[in-house]
Amino acid sequence: ILNVEQSPQSLHVQEGDSTNFTCSFPSSNFYALHWYRWETAKSPEALFVMTLNGDEKKKGRISATLNTKEGYSYLYIKGSQPEDSATYLCAFSSSNDYKLSFGAGTTVTVRA
Amino acid sequence: DGGITQSPKYLFRKEGQNVTLSCEQNLNHDAMYWYRQDPGQGLRLIYYSQIVNDFQKGDIAEGYSVSREKKESFPLTVTSAQKNPTAFYLCASTFLPSSLGIHQPQHFGDGTRLSIL
Numbered sequence: 001i002l003n004v005e006q007s008p009q010s011l012h013v014q015e016g017d018s019t020n021f022t023c024s025f026p027s028s029n030f031y032a033l034h035w036y037r038w039e040t041a042k043s044p045e046a047l048f049v050m051t052l053n054g055d056e057k058k059k060g061r062i063s064a065t066l067n068t069k070e071g072y073s074y075l076y077i078k079g080s081q082p083e084d085s086a087t088y089l090c091a092f093s094s095s096n097d098y099k100l101s102f103g104a105g106t107t108v109t110v111r112a
Numbered sequence: 113d114g115g116i117t118q119s120p121k122y123l124f125r126k127e128g129q130n131v132t133l134s135c136e137q138n139l140n141h142d143a144m145y146w147y148r149q150d151p152g153q154g155l156r157l158i159y160y161s162q163i164v165n166d167f168q169k170g171d172i173a174e175g176y177s178v179s180r181e182k183k184e185s186f187p188l189t190v191t192s193a194q195k196n197p198t199a200f201y202l203c204a205s206t207f208l209p210s211s212l213g214i215h216q217p218q219h220f221g222d223g224t225r226l227s228i229l
Contacts, residue, residue, distance in 0.1 A: 004154065031215065032215040034217055034218070036217075036220075042222070043116075043202070043220040043221055043222050043223065044202070044220045045220075046217030046218070046219070049215050049216065049217050051214075051215055089154070089155070091155075093215065098143060098162065098206075098208055098209065099145075099157055099160060099170065100145075100157070100218065101154075101157075102147075102154035102155040102156075103154050104152060104153055104154040105154065
């Protein structure tokens with residue numbers, strides 16, 4: 001079982017503020033790093049799939065960076081809105097197979 | 113609409129009973145996966161299949177069984193050997209990187225919540 005850790009476990013942010021949180025993963029045998037958003041009562045939705053060291057991806061106000069050499073990725077939310085409230089999952093894929101190892105998630109609550 | 117359908121949404125199991133969770137996809141995805149979620153933990157892989165009539169154990173396969181007789185379907189049976197089956201179960205599917213040349217995200221169903229009577 002590959003160790004994928006996310007921090008913090010939860011955070012509260014005021015509407016309009018920006019925030020970021022971390023995913024750390026094994027730096028060896030890297031293949032891909034996924035980010036998903038999981039809203040209450042819905043299914044997880046893919047945000048990004050990142051494969052190259054130094055990759056930066058953006059989707060609206062959400063962006064992510066990737067450092068495969070040191071084994072971490074940051075997810076940023078700019079100008080948080082109530083609809084950004086969700087649990088954000090990261091998942092790591094090694095070069096050996098196409099399985100994903102998931103972190104426990106960071107739960108973001110945006111206060112109006 | 114293309115997607116993944118899991119049923120039922122809620123399921124109750126009696127002691128000693130086997131129960132089967134359904135997962136169907138019409139996305140023409142190659143690979144399908146079953147995950148289990150417990151409070152405070154990440155999704156843990158139970159079984160996965162990359163091709164019809166073939167499947168592999170994930171990290172927590174004990175007490176579970178699967179089949180992949182059709183590309184669209186990947187049912188999960190929770191057997192009586194699984195002593196702590198109460199959890200939320202998610203099914204996912206994706207194209208394999210070899211199919212499209214790039215790594216694809218997984219698509220998820222809405223989940224099945226299994227409880228013990």
